[in-house]
Amino acid sequence: MATLYSTQITNDDASPPVRGEFNRNGSALRCKIGTYDASGSESAADVIQVVKVPKGAIVNSHLSYLIWEDFGTTVTADVGDGGDDDRYCSALALGTASTSSVTTFQEAAGAGVYAAEYEYTAADTIDITLDAVSSPTAGQTLKMFVFYTQNG
Numbered sequence: 001m002a003t004l005y006s007t008q009i010t011n012d013d014a015s016p017p018v019r020g021e022f023n024r025n026g027s028a029l030r031c032k033i034g035t036y037d038a039s040g041s042e043s044a045a046d047v048i049q050v051v052k053v054p055k056g057a058i059v060n061s062h063l064s065y066l067i068w069e070d071f072g073t074t075v076t077a078d079v080g081d082g083g084d085d086d087r088y089c090s091a092l093a094l095g096t097a098s099t100s101s102v103t104t105f106q107e108a109a110g111a112g113v114y115a116a117e118y119e120y121t122a123a124d125t126i127d128i129t130l131d132a133v134s135s136p137t138a139g140q141t142l143k144m145f146v147f148y149t150q151n152g
Contacts, residue, residue, distance in 0.1 A: 027149045029060070034126070034146070038071055040138030042130055049125040050144045053081075057120045061088060061105035063147035070097040071142070074134040079105065079144075085129040087118065094142070 011018035034050035042048075053059065066079065066089075075094040078086035088105040126146050 029063075030148055030150065032146045032148075034144045036128070036142045036144075038136055038138055038140045038142075040136050042071075042075075042133050042136045044130055044133050046130045046133075047085075048128040048130070050128060050142075051126045051146050053120055053124055053126060053146065053148060054150060055120055055123050056150045057148040058117055058150070059088070059105070059126070060147045060149070063104065064088070064145060065104040066092070066142065066144050067098050068094055068142040069140040070137060071095060071140050072134060072136040074132055075136060076131040078129045078131060079126065080129065081120075081124045081126055083124070085127065088126070091131060 005013075032051040032053070036048050036050060071094040073095055077089075077092050077094050079089035079092065080087035126144065128142070128144075
């Protein structure tokens with residue numbers, strides 16, 4: 001039986017240790033929390049800018065998540081940014097409150113789907129784009145928790 005090593009272990013064991021991609025592997029994890037309260041006048045194709053991310057941000061889709069109250073009869077939405085409106089989630093059903101579970105960005109992508117790492121080359125916002133809206137309910141709240149590291 002052999003003991004095999006990852007690049008991480010090999011680099012750490014080298015003399016001197018190899019510290020490649022330090023910011024990706026060792027920078028502080030940051031979190032931004034955005035809250036949106038529905039007005040009841042939302043319609044399809046509306047874009048809700050929820051949190052800002054700086055240049056160099058790499059969003060951790062396994063930790064970032066949404067929680068929401070019942071937004072109305074039929075409300076579906078995508079979560080993305082200025083470059084890709086469904087980079088993180090597609091066709092989320094916001095018409096049913098997320099009271100029994102948390103939907104991480106990675107879970108929303110679907111089982112067995114690998115979301116490639118994306119580094120922002122300029123400041124941007126993480127947005128919710130409403131796909132379909134029927135009878136929106138005023139006063140309902142959505143919270144987005146975005147965890148990221150930052151290069152640069």
